[in-house]
Amino acid sequence: MKKVIAGSSSPTLARNLAQALNAPLAETTVKRFPDGEVYVRLHESMEEAVIVQNTYPDHNIIELLFLQDAARRAGADTVRVVVPYYGYGRQDRVFEEGEAVSAAKLARLIQQDADSLVTVDPHKDYITEFFGIPAHACSAVQEIASFFAGRVDMVLAPDRGAMDRAQAAARVIGCPHDYLEKKRLSGKEVEMHPKELEVEGGAVLIIDDIISTGGTMAAAIRSLKAQGASAVYAACSHGLFAGDAVERITAAGCDDIVATDTVESAYSTISAAPAVAACL
Ligand code: R5P
Numbered sequence: 213m214k215k216v217i218a219g220s221s222s223p224t225l226a227r228n229l230a231q232a233l234n235a236p237l238a239e240t241t242v243k244r245f246p247d248g249e250v251y252v253r254l255h256e257s258m259e260e261a262v263i264v265q266n267t268y269p270d271h272n273i274i275e276l277l278f279l280q281d282a283a284r285r286a287g288a289d290t291v292r293v294v295v296p297y298y299g300y301g302r303q304d305r306v307f308e309e310g311e312a313v314s315a316a317k318l319a320r321l322i323q324q325d326a327d328s329l330v331t332v333d334p335h336k337d338y339i340t341e342f343f344g345i346p347a348h349a350c351s352a353v354q355e356i357a358s359f360f361a362g363r364v365d366m367v368l369a370p371d372r373g374a375m376d377r378a379q380a381a382a383r384v385i386g387c388p389h390d391y392l393e394k395k396r397l398s399g400k401e402v403e404m405h406p407k408e409l410e411v412e413g414g415a416v417l418i419i420d421d422i423i424s425t426g427g428t429m430a431a432a433i434r435s436l437k438a439q440g441a442s443a444v445y446a447a448c449s450h451g452l453f454a455g456d457a458v459e460r461i462t463a464a465g466c467d468d469i470v471a472t473d474t475v476e477s478a479y480s481t482i483s484a485a486p487a488v489a490a491c492l
Pocket of ligand 1: 370374399400402420421422423424425426427429430
């Protein structure tokens, strides 16, 4: 029998996924010892396990690896790993000599006890190629776009690299799309070069894969509001909201912040479960 195992990082998504797959959630204990080490236990046996757990922040990685081990010991011949947010996905190559390729190393660890992997909107789709098992990237863009359908006049990507995502969302909504010129000044600070965009009086959706420090979104919103946009909405698949990200985005004039349930927060308005279920 197929059972869904909810790691502690995305319990809502795991619940929604179990429902979409018409599979039960396995009874699981995950707790921490006083010294911080993690303890996992599955209370049921199963033939097929679908483990839902992020590789972010760091402590969730070790929990995922132990859940995989426990699933095999519980009898699972097939272990499907769902990593809703693939943390470390942005370090997908050597940018400067001497660096680790974190995304590839994680893949090698996960595949040891997995038969397949599904992740949602990784920073770059090609990280699935780091896996020696079938690995797929699905997208929550359809779900995000449907949420905004009828509410926006244009979709913008915060940089050129995110154009495909904006284009896909605009296709669902039935509106134009474009991108902003982004220059990263530091880990937290971003500069947007205003482009001549027809945003005056219009409602704009900015869609990104990740909101981390909020620097990208804040700069984009400020630039669009300065050009006369009547409303600017910030949407992402993975809302990490590090530090004062929400305050920065709000102070820039954002009219609504929306994320999926890959990383749970107060802004997880949309579930990525339908996209994951379709991929599984
Ligand atoms: C970068 O290329 C990503 O797509 C996001 O734009 C970035 O991770 C967002 O980070 P932050 O919120 O810190 O600007």
